[in-house]
Amino acid sequence: MSSDNPQSGQGRLLPRKEADLFKNVVKFYENKNYKKGMKNADQILKRFPNHGETLCMKGLILNGMASAKGAAGSKDKREEEEETKKEAVELVKRGLMMDMRSHVCWHVYGLLHRSSQNYAEAIKAYKQALRIDEENLQILRDMSLLQIQMRDLIGFKETRLRILTLRPNSKVHWLSYALSVHVNGDPDAAVGILDSYFGTLEEGCVEFEKNFESSELALYKNQLLSETKGEDEDEDGLGGVRKALEHLDEIEKVIVDHTGWLKAKLSYQLQLGNFEDAKDTAMKLFERGLTEEHRVHGAYMCALLKCDRETCLEVEKMKGTGTLATLRPFAEEERSILLDAYGSKDGLSKLYPRSNGIKRIYITILPTNSDEFKSAIDKYCQKQITKGVPSLGADLSSLYLMEDSRSNGSRLMLATDPLDVNVHPVHALLVDLIEAYITSLSSNNSFPSGEGESPPSALLWAWYLRSILHEQVAEYAQGITLIHKCIEHTPTAVDFYELKARLLEAGGDIQQAADVIDAGRDLDHQDRYINNQTTKTFLRAGREEDAKKRIALFTREQGSPEQYLYDMQCAWYELELADLLRRKGEFGKSLRKYMAVVKHYEDYHEDQFDFHSYCIRKVTMRAYCDLLRFEDDLWGLPHYGRAAEEIAKIHLHIHDNPSALESDAEPDYSKMTPAERKKAKNMARKKKNAAAKGGSKSDTKSNNTNGGSGNVKKSKPHAIDEDPSGKELLALNHLDEAKKYAAILARHAPKSISSWALQYDVSVRRGKMLMGLQALFKMKSIDSNSPQLFSRVVDFSQRLGSRSSKCHDTSEEIISAEFPKLMGGKTLSEFVKSAIERVKSDAASGLPMRTAVAKAIVSSGVGSAPDSLSVILDSKLNCRSANVDSCREALKFIESVGGQSGKGQFQALVVTKFPFLKDF
Amino acid sequence: MGKLSIDFGMINSDNIEQLKKINQACFPVAYGDSFYRDMAKKSDENLCKFAYYSGLAIGAVCTRVEPIPDDPNGRSRLYIMTLGVLAAYRNHGIGSKLVESVMEYYESEKDGKLSTVDEIMVHTQTSNMDAMNFYMDRFGFEKGELVENYYKRIDPPHCYVLRKKLR
The missing domain is CATH 1.25.40 (Serine Threonine Protein Phosphatase 5, Tetratricopeptide repeat)
Structure with a gap:
C-alpha cells in the first residue's frame, strides 16, 4: 500500500505530530467537542488520506454530530441527519478496510453499531477488536454491557472474568463478576466470589463499616445465600435459607436498611417454619411503622396460622390490599386465632388505634354472617361517610370474596360480575345498612345509632355509595336516580358527574356519558384525573376530535399534543385511540398507534442500558437484580399485551378479509383531482413540519433549563410523521406479523388465556395444526370452561375434517391421539x-x-x-x-x-x- | 345547628363553572356570561371567594368596590353582588363566615387599599325576608330605599337596598 497510509505495514506509526493530533481527536470526541475533533482529524487526513483509524474516528464524530442534531424532529433535518449517518458509516467502513488489524477501527465499528442499537453486530465488532488487543479494558467493559443488555449471559460472565483477571483490585469488577455468575444461575459460586473479594480487603477498611454500600452488599450476599441449595444434609432444600437467616445476624451491625433486613428475616423464618420468631419479627416491623403494609400483615397471619411454605411465598407476592384473608377461606379455629391477634384487648387494633390498615384487615377476618362483622362495617362506613371518602365503594367491593370454583374451594376470588355480587351476602348487608343510613339521615340528620348530628354531606355520600352499590349489580336506572340527588345536593363535585357517566356508559349510552363527564370536567380545569377520564370516554364514544381537544389541555402548549403524548409514553391514550381507529376500520392508523405502544416498551427495554454500569458502581445490587428480572418480564405486562394482541388481530383480520383494506381511510386523496391532491398533501406536510418545529423548539428550551439532564433524553429522532396512515405497516406480511406477536405473548404472557387463543388463531392459519393443538391444551389448563376455548375446539375439529392437505405423519399421529381428549372422547x-x-x-x-x-x-x-x-x-x-x-x-x-x-x-x-x- | 368548619378558596377561570352551579342552585335570577367572564378574569380573592366544606365548594360570595353614584367626594362602597350557600349546607353559619371574611378584609385595609370605601350595600328582593333578616339582624345593615322593577323576570320584581355605614 502507498505511503499515504502509515499503518498499512506493521510497526509503522504516525509521525509524532500526527500522532498527537490523533490523541486530540479521541479526546475531543470523548468530550463531545465534535467540531474541533473534526478539524484535527481532517488535518491528519490531509497528509495521510487513507489512515484507517483517523477515518474511523472521523466517521464516529460525524455520527455523533448527526445524533446531536437529530433532536430536531422536522422532516428535512431528519433526512439530513440520515444522510450524515450514512456518510459516517461509509467513512468507518472505509477506515476499517484500510486497517483491518487495528483494534481502534474495530472498536469504532462496534461503537457505531451500538449507537444504532444494533447490539449483536456491535458485539461481533468488539470481539474482533479484542482479538487484536486482548487486554483492552475499555473494549471489554463496553462489550460486557452489551452482553448483559442482550442477555448473552455466558459471554457476559466470560468477559467479566477477563476484566477481573486484568484488574483484580477494583471493587466494581468483583461485584460485576459475582453478579455475572449469579445471573448464570450459580448463587453458591457468586457467594464464593464475594467472599474472595472480602478477603482482599484489609481489616478495618471502610468496606466493613456501617454505611449504605456495605449494607447493600451484605444484603445482596444474604439474598444470594438464600438462593443457594445448602449442604447435602439439608433434605428439605432449605439449607440456603437457613444459612441466610444465620447470616443476617452476622451482618446486622453494618445494616442501614433495617426494614429490608427485617423483611428478609421474616420471610426466612416463615419458610423455615419458625413461626414464633416470625411473629416477633412482624411485630418489630409494625413497631417500625409498617402497620399499613398489607404484605407484612399477610406474613404475620401466616405465622399465626403456621402456614406451609408455598402459602407463605404466595402471600409474600400478593398485591394491593391482599393478605392471607383474601387468599383462602379460614377454618373456624384459624379465624379465632386471627381475631384474637387483631381484635382482642392486647391485639393489634388496640396497640395501633390510629392504623386504618389494621381496622380494615380486621373486617376481612370477621365471618361475614356475624354480628361483629355487621357492627364493624357499620362503624367503618359511618366514619368514612362522615369524612366524605369517595373511594369507599371501591374499597368495600374488595369484601365480595367468594370461593374460587376452579380451586375446589381452596382459594378465594373476588365477585365482580353483577350476577355474583347480587347474591353476595356482603352486598346485601351493605344495601340494608346504607338504606337505613339514608332514611335516618334524611329524616333527622343523624345515623340510625343516633350519636349526635352528622354534617350535611353525610347524606350526600350515603346516596353516592348507594348509587355505587346499584352500579355493582347493574341497576343502572336506580343508580342514576340517586346520583341525580347527589348532583342536586352538591352540584360542584366532580365525582358525581364521573359516576353518572359510568352508569350511563354501562347502561348503554356512551354519548351522553361523554357529555356528562365533560360537564364534570368543566368544573375543575386543574383536575388531570377527570380530564383523562373525559378523554377516555370521548375516545370510547368515537369522538376523536373532542378527545384530542381535552387531552391537549394538559399537554405542553407548543407542538402537537400527539407528539407530546408519544414522548411522554402515554400508553393508555394511544391504546384507546388505536381501539377507536380499529373500530372505525382505519386499520393502518390504528396499527400505528398500537405500534407506538410497542415502541414504548422497546424504549423501556433500551432504558435499562444505563443501569448496567450505574447500579454496580452504586452497589444497589438487590434493586439491580429486580430491574433485570422486570426487564425480562417486560413483554408480559398488560399494556404491551393489549397492543401486541390487537396488532396481531388486525393482521389476522386483514389476512382473512383482504377487502377490509379497501374501506381504510385515506379517501381524501383518492377522490381528489391530482391538483387538489397535491395541494392537500402539501398542506398536510406544512402543518406537520410546523408542528414538529414547534415541538423541537420547546425541546431545546427544556434542554437549557434542565441543564441537559432529565427529560431531554428523548432526543432520538421520531419516526412518527413518516407514515401517518400506516401504509407501510399494512404492506407487511400479515401472517408473519401476527405470528411474531403471538409468539412473544405465548412466551411472555403464558398465563393469559388470550395469548394462547391468539397463538391458536395464528397457527391454524399457517397450517401448523400441532401448534394449534398445543395452544388449545394450554388454554384448557388455564380455564377449561372458557368460551374462547370451546369455540376453538369446535373450529379445530371442523378444520381437521375439511382440510385439503395433511401434516407430517408424526404430527398426524399426535393429533389423532391427543385431540379427542379435548372433546372428552x-x-x-x-x-x-x-x-x-x-x-x-x-x-x-x-x-x-x-x-x-x-x-x-x-x-x-x-x-x-x-x-x-x-x-x-x-x-x-x-x-x-x-x-x-x-x-x-x-x-x-x-x-x-x-x-x-x-x-x-x-x-x-x-x-x-x-x-x-x-x-x- | 352546629357550625361547620370551612375553608375559603379563590375563584378563577379554572373553577368558574362551580360558581355558576352554586348561583344557579341558589338564585332565581340567572347571571349572564359576562358576569362569570369578569369574575374569572379579574376578581379579587379577598372580595370573591368560595366556601369549601371537606373539599366541596358549597357557597360563594362575590363583592366588588364601586363608586357611590353622584357622590361629591368621590367615595366608594363595597357592593355584594352575590352571596349564596347550597341549600343543604344552610343554617351552619357559612353565609355569615363569608360576609365576615369580607368585613375582616375591609377592617384590615380600611386605611389602605379600601380607604375610599364608606359603606357596604346589597340588593334584596322585597319578598326575601330571610336575606333581610340575615343582613339586618346579624350585621346591622339598615333598610334603605325601595327600587321598583329592579328584577326583570321574577316576581315580585322590586328590591330594597340594604346598607351599612362602615365609617
Missing part, C-alpha cells in the same frame, strides 16, 4: 350437544359462552337456528358477562341466522337490561 355433535346441556343446566352461564355454543350449533348442524337462539334467549340475560359489548356480539350472531322474532325478543331483553341503550 366425543364426536363433534356429541360435544356440542353436551355443551348445550351444560349451558342450559346453569342459568348463570355467561353470555359469551352461550353465543359460542349457539354458533357451534349452527356451524356443526347439530340443531336449527331457533335451537341456537334459545340458548341465548333462555338466559333472559340474567347470566354472567352480559354487558353491552357481549350483547352486540350476540346480536350479530342472531342477525346472521335470520328470524325476526328471535331478534325482536333479544332486543327487548337488552333494552330492559340496559335502559339507556339507544341504537340497538
